[in-house]
Amino acid sequence: MSESDLQPLDGNAAAGLLGEMFWRDMTTATGICAGCGSEGPFAEARLFASAMGSVLRCPHCDNVLLRAARTPRGVWLDMQGFRSLTFTPTPDAN
Amino acid sequence: MTEPPISRGFRSRKPQTEQRDRVPPGQYLTTDFPVLSAGPTPSISVDNWSFALQLGGSLLAKWNWTEFQALPQTDLKTDIHCVTKWSKLDTQWRGVSFDTLLEAAGLSEAPTEYTMLHCDGGYTTNVPVADLKDGMGMVATQYDGLPLAPSHGGPARMLVPHLYFWKSAKWVRRLRFIEKDEAGFWESLGYHIYGDPWREQRYTGD
Ligand SMILES: [Zn+2]
Numbered sequence: 001m002s003e004s005d006l007q008p009l010d011g012n013a014a015a016g017l018l019g020e021m022f023w024r025d026m027t028t029a030t031g032i033c034a035g036c037g038s039e040g041p042f043a044e045a046r047l048f049a050s051a052m053g054s055v056l057r058c059p060h061c062d063n064v065l066l067r068a069a070r071t072p073r074g075v076w077l078d079m080q081g082f083r084s085l086t087f088t089p090t091p092d093a094n
Numbered sequence: 095m096t097e098p099p100i101s102r103g104f105r106s107r108k109p110q111t112e113q114r115d116r117v118p119p120g121q122y123l124t125t126d127f128p129v130l131s132a133g134p135t136p137s138i139s140v141d142n143w144s145f146a147l148q149l150g151g152s153l154l155a156k157w158n159w160t161e162f163q164a165l166p167q168t169d170l171k172t173d174i175h176c177v178t179k180w181s182k183l184d185t186q187w188r189g190v191s192f193d194t195l196l197e198a199a200g201l202s203e204a205p206t207e208y209t210m211l212h213c214d215g216g217y218t219t220n221v222p223v224a225d226l227k228d229g230m231g232m233v234a235t236q237y238d239g240l241p242l243a244p245s246h247g248g249p250a251r252m253l254v255p256h257l258y259f260w261k262s263a264k265w266v267r268r269l270r271f272i273e274k275d276e277a278g279f280w281e282s283l284g285y286h287i288y289g290d291p292w293r294e295q296r297y298t299g300d
Pocket of ligand 1: 033034035036037038058059060061062063
């Protein structure tokens with residue numbers, strides 16, 4: 001079955017799925033760099049914070065993994081430098 | 095919205111212009127030269143440096159450091175305006191103007207109306223040809239009589255002083271002519287596609 005055989009749902013239907021990922025501390029995720037393919041914990045990437053916005057770069061190839069800027073019209077986010085992010089279940093802290 | 099009160103680019107202003115008339119709305123004057131960067135400062139040896147003009151994906155011209163330094167140089171004293179709200183008056187630059195680059199490439203005119211500037215570190219910014227030609231833009235290699243420091247974009251940065259300073263891209267390596275205007279690094283992240291400080295075009299939607 002190809003993707004086009006699927007009946008798309010309203011984007012709101014993704015709320016549950018997205019909520020599973022974005023409620024938690026994003027820095028606990030593991031990411032694959034779209035530039036060099038290396039995989040590692042989000043927290044090992046290097047963040048460059050400037051007055052215009054923040055840029056997260058791959059520690060191996062300096063590829064821009066994530067860009068974010070806060071403007072009067074909202075927060076802008078670009079994560080296309082990640083090929084994927086993996087959110088593994090976090091064991092209970094206690 | 096009033097018209098910009100000063101002439102643009104490299105043309106000299108009337109000498110009697112009041113200092114406050116040279117500061118765009120929402121800006122304050124500084125005598126420092128703050129550093130704004132979204133990545134590590136690349137250390138580029140001039141031995142490995144080159145600057146290229148491209149049309150889409152094809153190469154129009156390319157100069158190494160020695161060749162670039164042999165091109166006719168332009169001196170410019172101008173005011174600069176950062177979107178983070180500082181402005182600095184009477185900064186002194188030397189480099190090669192866009193017009194000189196076209197001429198050296200054997201082009202009688204720019205092949206398209208828009209450009210994308212590509213830099214070390216993956217940074218890009220878009221600037222219309224109309225904002226580069228007739229002395230309005232240059233590739234600068236000196237600031238205040240000295241080689242441009244790496245933290246300020248050395249060995250070479252773009253200088254388009256009549257637009258917000260993020261358009262004056264640091265560590266510039268390629269100028270690519272494009273058919274249609276496209277958003278560069280900051281322009282695709284909520285910053286204005288054109289960035290005229292006199293019209294306070296800081297953000298998308300301004
Ligand atoms: Zn990488």
